[in-house]
Amino acid sequence: MSTPLTAKEIQDALGELQGWARDGDALAKTYVFGSFREAFGFMTRVAFEAEALNHHPEWTNVYNRVVVRLSTHDAGGKVTAKDVALAKRMERIGGVK
Amino acid sequence: MSTPLTAKEIQDALGELQGWARDGDALAKTYVFGSFREAFGFMTRVAFEAEALNHHPEWTNVYNRVVVRLSTHDAGGKVTAKDVALAKRMERIGGVK
Numbered sequence: 001m002s003t004p005l006t007a008k009e010i011q012d013a014l015g016e017l018q019g020w021a022r023d024g025d026a027l028a029k030t031y032v033f034g035s036f037r038e039a040f041g042f043m044t045r046v047a048f049e050a051e052a053l054n055h056h057p058e059w060t061n062v063y064n065r066v067v068v069r070l071s072t073h074d075a076g077g078k079v080t081a082k083d084v085a086l087a088k089r090m091e092r093i094g095g096v097k
Numbered sequence: 098m099s100t101p102l103t104a105k106e107i108q109d110a111l112g113e114l115q116g117w118a119r120d121g122d123a124l125a126k127t128y129v130f131g132s133f134r135e136a137f138g139f140m141t142r143v144a145f146e147a148e149a150l151n152h153h154p155e156w157t158n159v160y161n162r163v164v165v166r167l168s169t170h171d172a173g174g175k176v177t178a179k180d181v182a183l184a185k186r187m188e189r190i191g192g193v194k
Contacts, residue, residue, distance in 0.1 A: 036144075036147065036148065036153050037148065040140075040141075040144045043137075043140075044137075044141060047133075047137045050133065051133065051134065056133050056159070056160050057158075057159075058157070058158070058159045059157065059158055060155070060156065060157040060158075061154075061155070061156055061157075062153070062154075062155045063153050
C-alpha cells in the first residue's frame, strides 16, 4: 500500500513540473510532438523508465500526441511519490514540452 | 481523401478478425497481455507497421492492456480499407488475443 500525497505535497510537485495538472485524482499532461515517430520514441524511452520504477502510466497516443495520466493503483488511484518520480523522468525525456 | 467502407464491407472485415467490434464509427479491440512488457512490445511492433502503412491507431495503454480504436482521419473518422489493413497486421502481431 502506497501513501497518497497531501494536497500541499501535490501542489509543490506541480510547481516543479511544467504543463502538468490535476485530472480528477491523477496527474495529467498532454505531450505534442512533431510526428508519430517522435511521440512513440518518447513512449518507448518512458516505457523503460516505467519498468525500472515498476510504476506504469495510463497513456493514450494519437499520431503526434501522447496524453498521460498518472495515479497509483495501490493507493486507491490517488497520487503518490511514485507518480511524481515518473512525471519527472517523463519531463527529462520529453524535453519539457 | 479516403473512401469509407460500406456497412456490408465492414461486417465482412469483422468476420475475418477476432475480437474486433464497431465503436461508434471506428473499429475497436482490447488486447490483454501477461505484462506491461508484453503489451508495450506489441505496441512497438505495431508502431513500425503503422509507420509503414502511414496509418496510425488511437490507442490507450494501462499496464498489460491496450485498447485500440481505428478510423481514418481523412475519411471523416469513418472506417476505410486502411483500418482493416492495420487491424490485420495487429492480429498477426498480437497472436489473435
